[in-house]
Amino acid sequence: MMEKGYVWIVSDEIASLLDSVEDSVISNMQGVIGFKTIFVDSSESFKQFKLKFRRKYGSEYPEEEENSKPSVFALRAYDTTWAVGQATAKSLKNPTSKKLLEEFLSSDFEGLSGRISFKNGKLSNVAKIRIINVVGKMYNEIAYWSPEFGLSENNRLLDSGATERSGNGNGSAGELGPVYWPGGLQTVPPGWTRGNEEKPLKIGVPARGAFNQFVRVSHDPEMNRTGVTGFSVDVFEAAVKRLPYYLPYVLVPFYGSYDDMVEQVYQKSLDAAVGDTEIISERYRYAEFSQPYVESGLVMVVPQKPEKYKTPWLALETFKKEMWLIMAAMHMFIGFVIWFIERGDNPDFEGFGAMLWFAVTLIFFIQREQVKTNLARFVLAPWLFVLLIVTTSFTATLTSMMTVSRLQPSVVDIELLKRTNAAVGCNGNSFIVSYLTNVLHFKPENIKKIDSISEYPDSFKRGNIKAGFVFVAWRGVAWCGGLYCLTGSILCLNDHSCRARWGSSLLELPSI
DSSP: OOSTTOOOEEOHHHHTTGGGSOHHHHHTTTTOEEEEEOOOOSSHHHHHHHHHHHHHHHHHOGGGGGGOOOOHHHHHHHHHHHHHHHHHHHTSSSOOHHHHHHHHHTOEEEOSSSEEEEETTEESSOOOEEEEEEETTEEEEEEEEETTTEEESOTHHHHSOOOOOSGGGOOOGGGSOOOOOGGGOOSOOOSSOOOOSSSOEEEEEESSOSOTTTOEEEEETTTTEEEEESHHHHHHHHHHHTSSSOOOEEEEEEOSOHHHHHHHHHTTSSSEEEEEEEOOGGGGGTOEEOOOOBOOOEEEEEEEEEEOOOOTTGGGGGSOHHHHHHHHHHHHHHHHHHHHHHTTTOGGGOSHHHHHHHHHHHHTTOOOOOOOSHHHHHHHHHHHHHHHHHHHHHHHHHHHHHHSOEEEESOOOHHHHHHTTOOEEEETTSTHHHHHHHTSOOOGGGEEEESOGGGHHHHHHTTSOSEEEEEGGGTTSOOGGGTEEEEEEEEOOOOEEEEEOTTOGGGGSTTO
């Protein structure tokens, strides 16, 4: 498989080891394209590590001493060990796994493999890539890639602070130098025997999908023509347009289930299939899947019900508990300060009971006690302004709570649906039926099959179902003017993708 017409692209796991393999391995990899992570090998710390690494490696594997060069994986292992050691030292006073994890994720230092720092639990530094082509006894560096400058033939952009970008991060292979392909081929191999105008590739599309925004099959009886549109079709066509050669194909509507369509790809009745098909383990027996392009998962849709506040403690719900405690404490403190100032000269403030009564009447602005000293007035004036704002906010919030209904999900728990034997709906043409039965353990008789997403509102209104399970990609749909809502967590599955037979080069199409 190293003859003309084949293409081999290896990842960092293999390409980064080419510096340490024997010549016989290189001779059998002529024309291979690889990706290598770029790291600084001229620093003093790297030179010291390389010296120790070769000494240690040579003592354990003396027969391979000549090829003992540390790869990026050795550097990453060293940086990881260093980060764990630092985190352990910082968490000695509180030796818990949570503290250790916090200290590890707070690491920020320049490691041998690059900058080591984390953001949202992931390395914040995106690796820069060197694209190589195995030729002769070693390999040629044909291009470089970085998140800032994209694809470029010039590695100066990776090492300098240049502001000029190469293609705004979207450089293409057509802009790069010559590539040596397996067998000595000078042109880009097609990868497979393409279809032709007489026999185009047959691409199946689901004709009975529940969500026609992904794939919609329509028939014009006057023109006797079938049209196929939708997001999945647009993605496929956009990917085909980016191919450096012409690819004849025809979209074939398939009126069976999604599983049957995948099996037809396996039976070679279809060359590939495009649509909102989930990647699940059962389907891997029949077809291979390309890179997914849509987030996956299931969500539960339920009707919203209006709910008014009817609690006798409604007034206390206008503010949080902390707000009530702060206001009560401040109010008593202001009342005590005014009583303390006025008690010697004002007979209205004699006794501790007078202070409490003044604090109560002050809330409603009906206090009869006259404040005589300027100091007391200075303390009281700002507090009266604060009370005015708080009482106004209290009145507005309470009025809103008493008159405006809240919309709450009618059902929030899957277990409640199962305990009450409630009927649930889903797309009967997809795998969701088996997922609800085998994974979520709904009774088969409680699962109602719904053909189209437009049928959900009527099923809810008639009471045929209490909840519906749909793909997470449909959550952006305006569910009937806000009468329904998504509730619960996302049930993780896999992703939407394109299907093709095992080994088919159609899977090389990008982003399908």
